[in-house]
């Protein structure tokens with residue numbers, strides 16, 4: 532399903548079903564797991580704390596969480612730009628897709644357990660030297676938010692983003708495994724062709740937390756990315772910092788700022804947002820820099836490259852006016 536919001540109004544497209552058993556059609560008003568789009572929510576909260584003087588971007592993480600990391604050179608900014616060198620424990624956790632998922636779908640991890648999983652693997656880069664995507668970075672961001680606010684992560688999201696923007700279909704319910712209300716069921720592709728799909732809708736997402744456990748809807752994600760880009764959540768200076776990007780691959784069309792991706796489209800439009808992959812759900816949530824146009828595109832499957840590529844293919848038609856091929 533996809534929902535495009537722009538000056539000309541809202542356009543939605545759906546295809547297929549939200550539930551393979553009942554056959555209920557995909558519904559653009561349904562909720563789903565946004566995966567790493569959660570990283571942008573977490574970044575907004577942390578940058579608001581920076582604005583409030585509670586922490587500084589270029590200070591060592593260990594200054595705020597004494598003894599957590601083995602290298603005092605790792606700064607808060609390194610976490611938000613995936614340049615800390617902290618290994619991504621999910622690579623090992625989900626090397627074998629379905630068994631890996633089944634082993635954790637009902638597990639509740641502490642933040643410390645997830646950090647320990649990361650630290651049990653070698654660092655991937657010297658701090659600040661290279662972009663190496665890792666969920667561990669945003670687990671630590673979640674720890675910083677809870678330490679500096681003295682409250683659970685859910686409260687920070689609710690009070691600082693969900694409530695002010697009236698994102699009534701957006702929630703953070705860790706470790707509850709259910710998606711409440713009208714929602715899409717997600718179907719995880721097994722690694723071996725021919726194996727049955729796995730209904731992966733119910734899970735704690737405790738393996739990701741601030742890195743991937745937010746639940747939302749297409750309209751709410753468009754409201755969020757648009758409001759973010761319009762400067763409704765952060766100061767101009769902080770938006771400048773957040774949208775200062777470096778390339779993440781050799782194509783020079785994909786970039787990462789602070790918890791934010793930038794894609795440069797063929798028509799010259801630059802869109803900002805994040806992608807998400809959690810068992811059974813692919814998400815693209817992007818907006819133009821002025822926030823006037825935003826798109827949320829979702830597929831209720833994962834571990835299925837052609838679906839992810841097709842979903843990513845909605846950005847050009849949506850923002851460049853190209854008719855889909």
Ligand SMILES: C[C@@H](NC(=O)[C@@H](C)NC(=O)CCCC[C@H](NC(=O)C[NH3+])C(=O)[O-])C(=O)O
Nearest residue numbers: 566567625628743806807808809810833834
């Ligand atoms: C990349 C994406 N990251 C995220 O959204 C985070 C939260 N998800 C992951 O790290 C993938 C976990 C495995 C998914 C599983 N894959 C496997 O198990 C592969 N063996 C699946 O596809 O559902 C992003 O930033 O856009």
